[in-house]
Amino acid sequence: MSEVQAPTPTEGGTTIGTGLRRWLVRPEAPALVFLAVLLVAFSLSSDKFLSGSNLESILVSVAVLGTIALAVNQVILCGEIDISTGSMMGLCAVAAGAVATSTGGLILPLLTGVAVGALAGAVNGLLATLGRIPSIIVTLGMLYALRGVILLVTGGSWITGIPDETRVLGTGSVLGIEYPVFVLLILFVVMELVSRHSTWGRNVFAVGGNRRASRLAGLPIDRVRFTAFVLVGVFVGIASIIYLGRAGSVQTNTGTGLELQVVAAVVIGGTSISGGRGSTLAALTGAVLIGVILNGLILLGVPGIWQDAVLGALILLAVATDVLRRRLLGDKS
Amino acid sequence: MSAATAVLRRFKFSREVVLLGVLIVLMFVMSLLSPLFFTVGNLLNTSRFFVEVGLMALGMTLIIITGGIDLSVGSNVALVSVAVGFTYAAGLPLPLAIVFGLVVGLAAGLFNGLFITLLDLHPLVVTLGTFALFQGLAYGLSNAQAVSDFPDWFAYFGQAYFLNVVPGQLFIFILAVVVVWLILSRTRFGRYVYAIGNNEEAAHFSGVPVRRVKLALYSGIGLLVGMAAVIYTSRVYTARGDSGLGLELDVISAVVLGGASIYGGSGTIGGTVLGVLIIATLRNGLVLAGVPSTWQVFVLGVLLLVAVFLNEFFRRREE
Numbered sequence: 001m002s003e004v005q006a007p008t009p010t011e012g013g014t015t016i017g018t019g020l021r022r023w024l025v026r027p028e029a030p031a032l033v034f035l036a037v038l039l040v041a042f043s044l045s046s047d048k049f050l051s052g053s054n055l056e057s058i059l060v061s062v063a064v065l066g067t068i069a070l071a072v073n074q075v076i077l078c079g080e081i082d083i084s085t086g087s088m089m090g091l092c093a094v095a096a097g098a099v100a101t102s103t104g105g106l107i108l109p110l111l112t113g114v115a116v117g118a119l120a121g122a123v124n125g126l127l128a129t130l131g132r133i134p135s136i137i138v139t140l141g142m143l144y145a146l147r148g149v150i151l152l153v154t155g156g157s158w159i160t161g162i163p164d165e166t167r168v169l170g171t172g173s174v175l176g177i178e179y180p181v182f183v184l185l186i187l188f189v190v191m192e193l194v195s196r197h198s199t200w201g202r203n204v205f206a207v208g209g210n211r212r213a214s215r216l217a218g219l220p221i222d223r224v225r226f227t228a229f230v231l232v233g234v235f236v237g238i239a240s241i242i243y244l245g246r247a248g249s250v251q252t253n254t255g256t257g258l259e260l261q262v263v264a265a266v267v268i269g270g271t272s273i274s275g276g277r278g279s280t281l282a283a284l285t286g287a288v289l290i291g292v293i294l295n296g297l298i299l300l301g302v303p304g305i306w307q308d309a310v311l312g313a314l315i316l317l318a319v320a321t322d323v324l325r326r327r328l329l330g331d332k333s
Numbered sequence: 334m335s336a337a338t339a340v341l342r343r344f345k346f347s348r349e350v351v352l353l354g355v356l357i358v359l360m361f362v363m364s365l366l367s368p369l370f371f372t373v374g375n376l377l378n379t380s381r382f383f384v385e386v387g388l389m390a391l392g393m394t395l396i397i398i399t400g401g402i403d404l405s406v407g408s409n410v411a412l413v414s415v416a417v418g419f420t421y422a423a424g425l426p427l428p429l430a431i432v433f434g435l436v437v438g439l440a441a442g443l444f445n446g447l448f449i450t451l452l453d454l455h456p457l458v459v460t461l462g463t464f465a466l467f468q469g470l471a472y473g474l475s476n477a478q479a480v481s482d483f484p485d486w487f488a489y490f491g492q493a494y495f496l497n498v499v500p501g502q503l504f505i506f507i508l509a510v511v512v513v514w515l516i517l518s519r520t521r522f523g524r525y526v527y528a529i530g531n532n533e534e535a536a537h538f539s540g541v542p543v544r545r546v547k548l549a550l551y552s553g554i555g556l557l558v559g560m561a562a563v564i565y566t567s568r569v570y571t572a573r574g575d576s577g578l579g580l581e582l583d584v585i586s587a588v589v590l591g592g593a594s595i596y597g598g599s600g601t602i603g604g605t606v607l608g609v610l611i612i613a614t615l616r617n618g619l620v621l622a623g624v625p626s627t628w629q630v631f632v633l634g635v636l637l638l639v640a641v642f643l644n645e646f647f648r649r650r651e652e
Contacts, residue, residue: 083461132649133641134595136402136457137585141638144582148631156625175633260465273458305477305574315462316448323452 025329027270028282030321034158035176035289042296049298049299054177063260063289064239064246065181066284069265070191071133071235073283074228074265075135077206079275082232084124085262086140087146089255092240094150097159097250100166109166109244112252113238120146121233125226143259157234159250170245180242184284187235200227257308264311268318272326281285291316348592352607359611363618365500370621377499381568382490383501383613385410385561386580390587392554393515394605397588398517399529399550400597401456405445406584408467413438415471415561418480418572427487435559441467442555446548456551457612464581472574481571481614491568502564511558522546530597568605579630586637587612594648595641612636 023029068085075082096113103109103168124142129136130183164171172179195201201225214221243248269286271278293314294307364371389406417434421427441463448459470516493501516521525546528536537543566572593600593609612633619629 127638127642128525131642132645133638137589137595137641138638140404140582141634141641142584144579144630145638146634148628148634151625151628153629225370239471260461264465267458274455303473303476306469306473309467311474312462312464312466312469314624315465318460319454319462320448320452323454 003312010138027272027300028285029270029286030325031269031282031289035285035292036250038289038292038296039176039247042299046296046299049296054295055279056181058295059181059288060178060246061295062287063184064117064243065237065261065265066184066287067242067288068232068258069186069234069260069269069283069287070187070233070280071228072262073180073197073269073271073278074195075232075267076271076295077208077224077274077275077278078228078264079211080128080135080223080225081263081273082135082139082229083259083263084120084142084146085232085236085259086255086259087143087150088117088233088236088251089121089240089243089258091120091153092148092237092241093254094153094159096148096151096166096237096240097162097244100162100244100255101159104163104165106166106168106241110169110241112236113240115235116228117237117240119233121236122226123228125229128229129222130228141166141258147256149253154250156250156252158252160248162244162248162250166241169241170243170247180246183238183242187238188280189224189286190281195280200224205276208277210276218270256276260308260311260315261290262320264315267322268314270318270322271324273319280332282293302321336520345351349601349607351601352591352604352611356607356611356614359475359614359618363614363621366618367621370618372413375617377503379613380503380506381500382616384500385565385568385577385586385610386508386583386612387609388509388557388561388564389554389580390591390605390609391509391602392550392557393584393588394458394593394600395513395517395526395593396550397585397593397595398526398597398600399547400533401449401547401550402585402595403445403551403554404457404462404581404585404648405441405463405467406462406554406576407580407582408464408559408578409438409441409555410562410565411471411574412441412467413559414566414572414576415475415574417563417566418483419475421483421572424430424481427484431563435556438557438559438562439555440551443548443552444557445555446551449551450544450547466573471576475572475574477572477574478588479573483567483570487567488570489567491564491566492570502568505564506558509560510602510606513596517602521555524550526550527598530599531591544642578586582637583612583616586633586640587638587642590640592644594644596645 048054055119068089072085075209080249092113095116096109099112100109124135124138127133127138169183169272170181174182203219207217207221207224211221243254265286266283267273267286269282269284271282293310297306297310358407360371369375391404391408413434416437417430420433421430445460445463448454449456465648469624486605489501491502517526525536525541528539528541529543529546533543562577587608588605590596590611591600591604593604615632619632
């Protein structure tokens, strides 16, 4: 990290102060603090909470959400948004499920899911870039249109009897880690590297931070945003295989409401909804935070019907904190 | 291509004429699809369904003209419906319960408005949050139960017929259309709305009270949602946490179809009313033709995308 190159401190305490300050301005810092507080609070109020199996089950339960959030994070960093992921996940699961029941295996359903997702993501990307339609409208329209495609394809019936070899990403484990968690962590590392070290990853921050300056600097802003939308499709495709493995069947309403959880995860984690500011760790932290909160609510005996209200309140809380924090830090952007 | 643009250029002044043409063609097609469509009874009956969407679309038009959006209207319908039904079930006299419902709708809109103006947040983020919040509150407060033992007179709002054929709520809608049209085209407030949509910063420096206008708009649509929700609850005679689910799609589609630019600055009440009529005709025709409701959602989703795309396409051609 760059703390090493910090200007020479004049007083003894300043190094720690600067280090702490630097850490606190990191996008995911408030979410991590909040997560720590919650972990302590829930483990004090319920002795079941802090058991290893409960913690792992939380991670497993957020694998689908987290995987998609890692990609939507890039879209939001570009200054765009994607609220079509719920229906997109349903469609990928339907396509992958249909292939799985006829051919079996893992690779072919996975490729199908990824291809369908990438195609849907490409439609989003084309409409948002070449079509010049705001991405909120594009993906709102796609949220409903894709749900219609699911009904067209399935005729309203469920897909059941997913073979065991296809379900391995949801049920199996490797090196003592359950596959969903393993996949999520691998993708996190990949996205962290892409975001920090690839040209596209840096361009995403530039385009989201200041689109006009990026255009004047000659960055391919349309291509950068298009790629982000396609990436969401690819990750949704991967997530749909985890979902298939965990659920073992696909319904026509699979994925309903997931899009809200995904956006909530990204903004709660600390990625700014106005783009240009955030991190891969923020998306992961946000997803885990949502998992912990939903799990904690269940342990505390709060009925599941309050989930949406909690989610909505969290989104509002997160965006409000983001604004207030930027005002406090005097950041004008 | 240039000949086609020239023709379109000539019709540029009256997008409403084009929409009217679309509506007539649509009605013709629908009457071919189903012999039941072109009957006076059915046409008037259709109006029953578009009044709720129409009321909200009026408010949404003004909001979209300022460059904003409100995704929470469908959830707010659920919240108001639950507020009316469950305070009534808890013993509050129904007239007071209805007033309470309207206040809840207004308060929800005000909440959106305060959040947007005080924190300078983009409305789509705020209303995406309140979309989930209001929906969740409606589910949670109703405990996923329904209330439907309303007294007979409650049906007046959503099921009454005037002279045995004209649905009562049509009058409420016509009145609302006239009022909102007057506000938008004949008052200083209406000019402010366009000014904010064209250039918010310039409007601010010209002395337009941008925040107060926005606050009024988001509260206003809350009140319209409240009215729509009371009519909806009366029409289906049930208050439930999933009332109005997904209505935001109909509302936004109608406004955009009516020609309001999603980037703000342009839009008319006449266009929106035609947009509402087209969507209602489409929905009604699809129902009569036996198309399942989930497919209608697909058609609406695609329609929304096509409408926005064409709007922006022609706007860029004109510039």
